Amino acid sequence: MPYAKIEKSGCCERHGSVQIRISMYLEPGDARYDECHIQVVDTTSTEYLEGYQGKVYKSGLPIDFGAYQLWHNSLPKVWRNTSFHNHFIYADPDITDNEIKSLMDFHLPNFYKAWCDSKNLRSGWATETRIRPLRYDEVDEPSNFALRKEQAEERVASLTEISSKSTLEGRTFPATEIDVGVNTLDAGDTDSLGDTYILVGNPANDAGTIDYAELYTYDNLYEDTKIGTFYGSSTSYTNRDYELIGDADGAPDTFSGLDIDVETGDFIGFFANDSYIVVTEGGEAGYYYKTGDQFDAGTQTYTLRSGDSFWLYGTGESAPVVEAPTVTTQAATYKEDITARLNGQISDDGGEACQYRFRYKKSGGAYSYTTWTGAKTTGQTFYENISSLSTGSLYYFNAQAKNSAGEGAWGGELSFTTKPAKPTNVAATTNLSDKVVVTWNKSTGATGYKVYEGVNLLDTLGDVATYDDNAAAAPTITPGDAVASDGTSFEHVSLSLSGEGTSNGATRTYKVVAFNATGDSDDSATDTGYRVPGALTYQWQRSDADSDADYNTD
Missing domain, CATH: 2.60.120 (Jelly Rolls)
Incomplete structure (x- = not known):
């Protein structure tokens, strides 16, 4: 039964990918086994190590090639099982041993079928797997490629003795151009x-x-x-x-x-x-x-x-005929007050991997452009995070891709609005007896505001800059104790009051959040407020008789 194994001498990092050589061998009973199980020169023998003793040119070539062949044919031989074919795969640095073995299991029967049929062995390479690997050194940012290259080199060094045996029936495929x-x-x-x-x-x-x-x-x-x-x-x-x-x-x-x-x-x-x-x-x-x-x-x-x-x-x-790619601009996501993520998708790569970029502008302004980057193919999505935007502002953007045929047309233009900035100068009154009034400076692009007392939402308002908190705790009055003189004067009774007083209402902590259709702003800074007592008046009351009941103001 034919088998395959990794030949590490043909494994290396290549353009940011892991190049893996799979060598394929035959066992006794396999088709044309004797063509690969051959005698080769024993390179450890004394005769070989002593070297050819005939005359040679300065370049080292034998002058008499026939004599060289006789010497070479006389050298001690050993039996060796040579590969009937070698196939290369290119993989990401995170490819697992099981994934490599699966690729071996897939390719081996197809190449063995071509071998059995005495066909050109390229015809054993499945057409659907003839996908050219990306060359990341040509499309990645230098820092990204350096990391990928290091990871690929580490994976090459860690390759193990993976092997596979053919248990499937293979097939052959179209030949060459x-x-x-x-x-x-x-x-x-x-x-x-x-x-x-x-x-x-x-x-x-x-x-x-x-x-x-x-x-x-x-x-x-x-x-x-x-x-x-x-x-x-x-x-x-x-x-x-x-x-x-x-x-x-x-x-x-x-x-x-x-x-x-x-x-x-x-x-x-x-x-x-x-x-x-x-x-x-x-x-x-x-x-x-x-x-x-x-x-x-x-x-x-x-x-x-x-x-x-x-x-x-x-x-x-x-090489396929490459045409300029087309893209679809997709809705922006992760929209904050000064940042957002622009999104797109490659509709048609035109025949090869594409780089992409975006342009964006504030309504009424000029376009800014992101740098060309990436290596995307048909159906793949891409994005770019942008920053330093204006708060509460309308922006327009679209995507574009390019390949060796040139830059494709810009995708359809979409828009988004950034969240408003948090309100500023939030202030709560401390001089009113019937309510606490909260005020703030409006935020650009806000369509409304939310007023909080601590973590509790008090109200959601429209485009205003003031709020009356009528539910703030009222101030309190302490009546004290009244004292009347008893027989100290013939003409009148002396009245006095002790222990009376007032207290402010409970203090409340306020914050304000602005919002628009995109979402809420960050919380504003906080301020505290409370109700205070109004002006006090005193009213004395007496009873009609010597009792603690039936008080009146006469």
């Missing part, structure tokens, strides 16, 4: 590795993405193998894009799931630290070479080996 390079070989010579090689035969027939490659070398390649595209002329070439492949097995290796930019007329090339490439001599367009790893090294000058070729071939899909 772009092709570049050469996939035939008539072995006649070798060329040493440690150089960067560029094939000039069969340049790319279209622009798009190379997502599948085949590479044939004489021995195993280790660690730093890279495949990519180059552009230029004469002897000057520049690397456009590449992928780190990792280890390769020497025989024709196949890799799918790659993400390598290619333009019409580009050439395909590769670099590896060790081993030899097998060269077809004569009758070919030739190839260029330069010592060392020239990927991502800018424009370099190369040397031509005319008429020869080697097996390096790439296929992929033509």
